[in-house]
Amino acid sequence: MLSEKSAMTVRATLPTVGAAIGTITERFYERLFAAHPALLRDLFNRGNQAAGLQKQALAGSIAAFATYLVDHPDERPDAMLGRIAHKHASLGVTADQYKIVHEHLFAAIAEVLGEDATPEVTDAWDEVYWLMANALIAIEDRLYAERGVLAGDVWRAWTVAVRTEETADCATFRLRPADGAPAPAFKPGQYVSVQVELADGARQIRQYSLSSAPGAELRSITVKRVTGEPDGEVSGHLHAHLRAGDALRVSAPYGDLVLDADDAPLLLASAGIGCTPMVSMLERLAATGHRSPVTVVHADRSPAAHPLRADHMALTARLPDAEAHFWYEDPEPGHPAGRTGLVDLATVPVASGTRAYLCGPLPFMRAVRTQLLAKGVAAADIHYEVFGPDLWLARD
Template sequence: MLSPKSTEIVRATLPAVGGAIGEITPRFYDRLFAAHPQLRRDLFNRGNQASGAQQQALAGAIAAFATALVEHPDVRPDAMLARIAHKHASLGVSREQYPVVQEHLFAAIAEVLGEAVTPEVAAAWDEVYWLMANALIALEARLYERAGALHGATWRSYRVLARHRETADVVTFVVRPCEGRPVPAARPGQYVSVQVTLPDGARQIRQYSLSGHPEDALQFSVKRVAGDPAGEVSNHLHDHVAVDDTLLVSHPFGDVALDDGDGPLLLVSAGIGCTPMTAMLSHLAATGSTRRVVAVHADRSEATHAFRAELSQLTGKLPDASAHVWYEHPEGPWPAERTGRADLTRLDVPAGATAYLCGPLPFLRAARAQLLEAGVAAADIHYEVFGPDLWLGAEG
């Protein structure tokens, strides 16, 4: 809980800090990388830095956390903190890195706001930072303990057992720990981080959702990212990683995972967002679940729909499951009511359903709004987004 004095100072200065946060975060990263260039090379996603997505995500998290402290002083925003903690744990972030971030973040704040940052203002925002940092450190420590990865040592060597092409731009990798290590436990919906060494020597890291339920192995699927900047790691994995190669893979993490209840489920995805949903369906089928399941997927066409056959097969194995697919540009005969963008208002949404969403942010916003309109409780709608979470703290 923020102290009363700091609460008043933060409330008074939040508009100024919030208004400048878009300028503060780029300067913070410039300072951080100038002092510690290895962080840009080996920890942070260079593509997200180039696009500005990482800066936007950090700005949103800081503003959301500070706002929560002053508007709801007795409630810690645990959902937001859990999401960040899982991502940090998958990267191997350590508690020793938090003072480094504080140093360069506060230097950037002082540089942008100048004389407005009095000693009292600096002390109040320092309290905000350490409330957030210490909460994350504690959450991450528990995640590392459960994973058996002391002090952030989450990386293990895995051998590639198989690779399967799902579509022209999606490849699935099946991997097993080297040296006879046991396969770590994973919950359906979680992801792993994968680290590769690129031609310039950078060791870049990306997260990929687990996309299946293989025996004694982990399975993740990678979509090739085109454009400018193109996906450094996705292209490297597609072009250079073969069966019997070795990859560095983290323990599975992720706060959006299938619950163990018996209530109805809505699994809603678009594009490569089908990967965690495929893992959830695979788990439900493997465990003989009798839950009612409504699976929804939206894609450009049949050719771009990864795990198209698995969606039909897995829902067919469940006694009370249905699949509903929309294609924007179907390649053959396709129902008109399932052509275009997914429209969840056309579905019979079961009462008391828990929803899991994964896909691009515009899709998530539209799907969530339609589910709320259909009566699904906000607390029962969980989402996963690939890359920096620009929605963090903003979904209400």
């Protein structure tokens, strides 16, 4: 709980700090990486840093947390904290790194705000920071304990058993622990971090959803090669170099978008490579004989570009009360005309009490969420996963 004095100061300075938060976080990362270049080389996503996405996510999370504290003084934004903590745990973040972040963040605040950074102001925002940091540290410690790993020591050697080309730019890698020990359990919808050593010596990390069934002998990740400005360093490396028999460093599974498969009707909506956690969820539903209604929605460029399309269709067909609705920008002949272009749920029945899971680009998820709310789905029943920095800030 934020102290009354600090709450007043934070409320009064939110407009000033909020207006400058983008500049503050930019200066923070400049200072942080100048002092600790290994963090950029081996922990932070260099692509997201180059695109400015990580800066936006950090700025948004700080502003959202502070706003929540002053608007709800007796509560915490646990959904947002839990999402961040799962991502941190998958990266092996440790408590001592929060002290490093604090040092450079508050130096950046003082530099950017200048005379406005009075002792009263910095003390109040210091309280906000440590409330957030200590909450994250506590959640991350619990997550490490649940996985039976030491704080930060999440990595394990795995071996590629099979590589399958799914589409022109997507490949599935089926993995097994290199030591022959059992693979750790996971929940449908969770992800793992993958760490690779690149040509320049950097050990970059990315998260990939597990696309296999939780009880399967092998663990599968389906990776889309990222192209653009910049190209994906890790996805490109995996596509170019990873073959059957090769070794890979993989984290314990984490993630807060997990299937709660009770008797509620379900809607699983995805776009592009966002289908991977949905396929894992469908695997579990089919394996457990789920009988409640399941609506599957997916959007893609074309049937040929749709990763795991055969699995998506076959698993839906195995459920007794399920329908799949696929939208394609460039459909094949005979595809329903109403399923061309962007997802439009106007003609898709959505049962009362539906619980929805969304994964895909942010514009897609925002559009689907808006349509689901209009159809009467409760906001608390719409859950989502973001591939990359969470700029949506756990709206569920």
